[in-house]
């Protein structure tokens with residue numbers, strides 16, 4: 480019997496986040512271009528008498544350890560589908576968290592996808608990729624992408640994925656802000672700004688979001704300058720409206736020579752696209768010196784999706 484299984488799962492940045500109208504179910508239709516980047520959480524699962532979640536890492540204190548944790552919800556969902564209800568809760572899930580919490584980098588989603596893959600291996604469930612993706616979509620809009628990684632276009636509320644070709648490595652600097660932002664609050668602020676913009680348009684009749692052809696081309700050819708010219712995030716104004724101090728962080732990265740500066744997803748982490756590792760180090764130093772963020776991370780993408788590192792059945 481396998482003693483434990485460890486899965487590594489990447490963070491994401493949205494190189495394009497086009498937000499459509501508010502749907503009757505409370506979600507927004509998206510054209511969401513995800514890129515997985517090399518900051519990872521590791522999720523380890525092992526048999527236990529009951530469901531238990533533990534977490535280590537710099538932000539561990541902000542992670543819920545009850546059944547609301549996305550990793551716990553993933554384990555319970557798989558157990559229920561495979562008739563393990565009696566025993567299914569019997570798993571210890573440990574999260575070694577390196578992805579900023581509530582930072583717009585899909586940290587909780589990563590843990591959900593990681594726990595799902597790890598429990599599937601631990602229990603020998605043999606769930607198909609299709610079933611795993613279905614459970615991921617039930618857990619959250621970003622969770623399917625955490626499973627597949629690489630780069631993908633997410634339609635619907637972000638869960639309907641089409642893998643994208645990427646022709647090179649893109650270098651990034653991330654500025655982690657103090658505290659998090661609530662994803663629903665940022666979407667609500669986006670609607671509020673649209674309603675008060677004076678266009679007279681309601682939040683339901685926004686044009687259908689479309690992926691940018693220039694952006695997809697830049698990903699395919701690995702052209703960082705072209706990607707920088709095409710990135711966009713419809714949630715950026717909302718995140719900055721809720722956290723005005725982000726404007727200074729964005730300006731600090733731009734002044735330091737970043738090709739592009741943007742809010743990562745719903746924020747408040749900010750993302751800076753740079754030409755290479757040397758530029759990344761320069762921009763990272765400038766951001767640290769600016770005093771406009773809590774910490775700075777340097778990495779690159781695309782990164783592989785959820786991957787079993789140790790143990791399997």
Ligand SMILES: C[C@](O)(CO)[C@H](O)COP(=O)(O)OP(=O)(O)OC[C@H]1O[C@@H](n2ccc(N)nc2=O)[C@H](O)[C@@H]1O
Nearest residue numbers: 505506507509619620621622636637662663666744745
């Ligand atoms: C901002 C992004 O991270 C960009 O990738 C995602 O759109 C958010 O994905 P997520 O954190 O997995 O979000 P979910 O757990 O599915 O939804 C949380 C809340 O965010 C809002 N939400 C999310 C996704 C979406 N397409 N439209 C929304 O309006 C809704 O208020 C929803 O109740």
Ligand SMILES: Nc1ncnc2c1ncn2[C@@H]1O[C@H](COP(=O)(O)OP(=O)(O)OP(=O)(O)O)[C@@H](O)[C@H]1O
Nearest residue numbers: 548549580581582583584585586587588590621662
């Ligand atoms: N495993 C988990 N790790 C972190 N947060 C979790 C987890 N499970 C549930 N949460 C809850 O989800 C909230 C959002 O955390 P998360 O780190 O996923 O945000 P995020 O990166 O902004 O998400 P996204 O980019 O998908 O919108 C947290 O405040 C926390 O209460």
